[in-house]
């Protein structure tokens with residue numbers, strides 16, 4: 001830092017350059033020497049830092065005025081971070097200070113983990129919604145009620161009472177980080193005075209006491225795509241809690257539960273149901289009406305269908321939530337044995353049994369007949 005280059009020279013602008021020209025010149029240099037484009041090139045990183053330092057001074061009318069009058073000496077101590085004028089401790093400082101400029105060059109928000117002053121993202125929140133199987137098949141919109149933190153109305157999220165503004169933390173000079181020297185090591189830690197925020201609120205907001213947030217309970221309409229199943233989760237980005245002092249919102253995770261259906265069982269995309277037919281229908285074949293998840297259909301049951309046989313109807317199941325592939329409906333044929341038959345039915349079956357040379361029980365009195373007989377035989381007193 002012995003001989004500092006002239007800031008106008010660094011940015012390649014004249015002493016009478018406008019703020020816009022300075023910004024443009026800085027952007028050009030920052031882009032050229034950006035560490036992402038010059039990996040491992042220390043020279044480029046030095047140029048990048050140098051340009052940021054020059055821009056920090058020349059973009060600030062107050063600092064620029066002092067620099068114009070007194071040169072580098074005019075800035076000594078001004079930034080509250082000790083020696084050599086403005087100066088940045090590390091690259092993160094630069095990204096934090098001029099992040100909005102890099103934003104439109106590199107997609108913004110690239111620096112997450114490095115530290116430095118920043119607002120913290122709000123917490124994710126969890127909710128659940130229960131839908132029926134038809135809604136799961138077709139997709140639907142459900143309204144859910146959630147409680148979360150929103151931006152404080154009174155202070156607009158700053159945490160400072162209106163009319164006042166958060167002040168730059170004088171412990172860390174607004175960096176949010178402090179460097180501690182321990183022997184040979186220099187350790188960068190989150191500033192204990194401002195907890196990394198880089199600013200402190202002297203006059204806390206009367207409504208939120210400085211958090212910048214207040215509670216809200218709102219109804220939210222959630223679009224549920226077709227094919228959702230138990231255990232699946234929807235993520236609504238940016239619908240979680242707002243962060244402290246204007247930090248961005250977290251996400252909302254919605255657990256989806258699907259109610260059991262009276263007729264259909266579900267396994268993934270496939271549906272299963274049973275259709276009861278009689279012995280004669282199974283032998284001779286028939287067409288029966290079966291329910292679908294939406295509407296109904298006619299199912300052809302061929303002659304000689306066995307009990308428990310499964311007929312598959314392709315594409316009559318549920319869509320896959322990920323790829324839209326529709327599963328099948330599996331219909332299990334149930335041959336129902338009547339518990340009671342009419343006299344005529346009984347006579348026909350006996351005829352059939354005789355034809356099949358099958359041995360059957362002789363005709364028995366019905367249970368009701370036997371009951372009547374029982375009361376008749378009861379001695380009266």
Ligand SMILES: [Zn+2]
Nearest residue numbers: 152155205208
């Ligand atoms: Zn507030």
Ligand SMILES: [Zn+2]
Nearest residue numbers: 169172191194
């Ligand atoms: Zn601090």
